[in-house]
Amino acid sequence: MAENKPEIPKSESNNKKKKSGGCLVVLLILFLTPILALGTLYFLNKDFKLSVNGLMSNVPGPLGAYFEKFPTRAEELNQIRIVSDYMLGLDESRAVDKLLILQKDDKRAYDDVIKDMLRINPNKTKNILEAIRLATVNKDALSNTVQGxxxxxxxxxxxxxxxxxxxxxxxxxxxxxxxxxxxxxxxxxxxxxxxxxxxxxxxxxxxxxxxxxxxxxxxxxxxxxxxxxxxxxxGLQRRKDDLVQIAGVYSSEAADSLINTLGDISVYSLEDLAIIYKNLGAKKAGEVLAKANNETFVFDVIAKIKANELLDSGKDLLTPDILKSLKIYKEFDDNVKELINVYSKMDTTKVVSIVKNMMLNASPSKVYELDNGDMITISDEDLILRILTSFPQDKIATILSSLDQTLSSELTRKLALPQN
Incomplete structure (x- = not known):
């Protein structure tokens, strides 16, 4: 009869595995810790690194061949001594120039050479270091001065x-x-x-x-x-060309409507307005500006036009005509306003009589000549039309119906035409 072996509990088996794994971790830590410490020391301590390179270069095979490429501590010390002797053998100014270059390219090598130079010839090395310090200070001072x-x-x-x-x-x-x-x-x-x-x-x-x-x-x-x-x-030239074209369109519009657009700087700048008013011509420019209620604005526009004319051609022949036109139209507008105020208080029958008399017995038109040859003509008919257009529609209708057919037709036709 076969003998039954005692069954091992699973918990005991797991504990053994855990102990085995823990031992393995401890062994790895014990093994890797010195390797990591040595690796860190190798890369951070130059003397240790050179010593290791020397030892490992004696190892046979590819590993030794690899480390043979790196200089040993003795070889590096020999190189430092060669450079130190060379620097001490140079004139102080030349040694300073070369050491500054070395300092810029390899600060660690520079420090090693300076230490070796101090061991060989402390006095000369101290003089060279002082010269290096002064050169650095002077260079910084010069740079700062140039920047200043x-x-x-x-x-x-x-x-x-x-x-x-x-x-x-x-x-x-x-x-x-x-x-x-x-x-x-x-x-x-x-x-x-x-x-x-x-x-x-x-x-x-x-x-x-x-x-x-x-x-x-x-x-x-x-x-x-x-x-x-x-x-x-x-861009400025293109803008000027556009404004000249705009002025051409505006030249055919009534002054009463134009002043809403050209009577301030809400739509166009002062520079733009100077170009537009110039290209409207002196006669039209004066007529429109006469409608403006802001005298400062009018002065600014005319002053800008004058300044541009003086700069462009050295003389100003435009603004005197604009001012003359402005004065004529301003006086006419003021007279019209006074007459409108008077006629608005009169009986319609009396207004009809006055209109009829002015139409049939019109006095000769008043003609004003500008220096550029333009003519400003103001007639009784212009005065009648301005007064009538200020009245309400029903009053205009009453006046027209009170006139004979010929006068009524003529006035109706002229009232319908654009008032330039």
Missing amino acids: ISSEEVDSLKAQAAYISGLPLTAGVDEINKIINDSINGHKNAAAIFEYIDDSAAVSLLYQLDQVDRDKIYAALSDAKAQSIRNAYS
């Missing part, structure tokens, strides 16, 4: 740019011309200032200069700034 000068120059250029940009255009152009003529490098100096002037202001200034001066400044500018200013100039 550069920063001050930039600040000065920015200040000049802000000053010139803030001047009236004619004064700014005079200032640029003065800078150009002050020295042989005048165009270069002016270009340096233009680098910090806003593109739109730079365009206004540059294109008031002589072509030769402008070209020389462009040549001295950075490529980016020159291109930026040229782009701004092209």
Whole structure:
């Protein structure tokens, strides 16, 4: 009969496996810890590394061949001694230059050489170290000085740019011309200032200069700034062309409606308005501006037109005619307002009588000639039409129905026509 073996409990078996695994971990730790410690020491301690390289190079086979590629401690000390002797044999200035290069390329090698030099010849080495210190300090001081000068120059250029940009255009152009003529490098100096002037202001200034001066400044500018200013100039020219076309459209519209668009800077800038009013012509410009209630606005527009004319051609022949036209239309508008106030209080029968009399017995038209040859004509008919258009529709209808058929038809036709 077979003998039954006692069965081992599973818990006891698991405990044995755990003890076996724990022993293995302990052995691995005991084995790996010194390896890791030696590896860390090898990479962090140069003397230890060189000693290991020397020992391992004696090992036969590929491992020894691999470590033979690295210098031993004795070989490296020999190399350091060769460099140290060489440096001590040089003139102090040459030794300083070469040691500075070594310091930049390999700080550890530099430190080893300096230590060896101190052991060989402490006095000369100390002199060389002092020279290195002074050279480093002087270099830093020079660099800081250059940076300081550069920063001050930039600040000065920015200040000049802000000053010139803030001047009236004619004064700014005079200032640029003065800078150009002050020295042989005048165009270069002016270009340096233009680098910090806003593109739109730079365009206004540059294109008031002589072509030769402008070209020389462009040549001295950075490529980016020159291109930026040229782009701004092209954009300005396109904008001017657009405004000339707009003025052509506006020239056929009534002054009473135009003043809603051209009577302030809500739609167009002052610069744009100066171009539009110029291209409307002196007669139309004066008629529209006469409708404006803001005298400061009118003055600013005319002043801008005058400044542009003086810059473009050196003389202003436009604004005197605009002012003359403005005065004529302003007086006419003021007279009309007074008459409208009076007629609005009169009986309709009396108004009909006055209208009929003015239509049948109209006095000769008043003609005003501008210096450019344009004629401004104001007639009784213009006065009647302005007064009638101010009345309510029912009152106009009553007046027209009270006139004979011929006068009524004529007035109706003229009231229907655009009032330019």
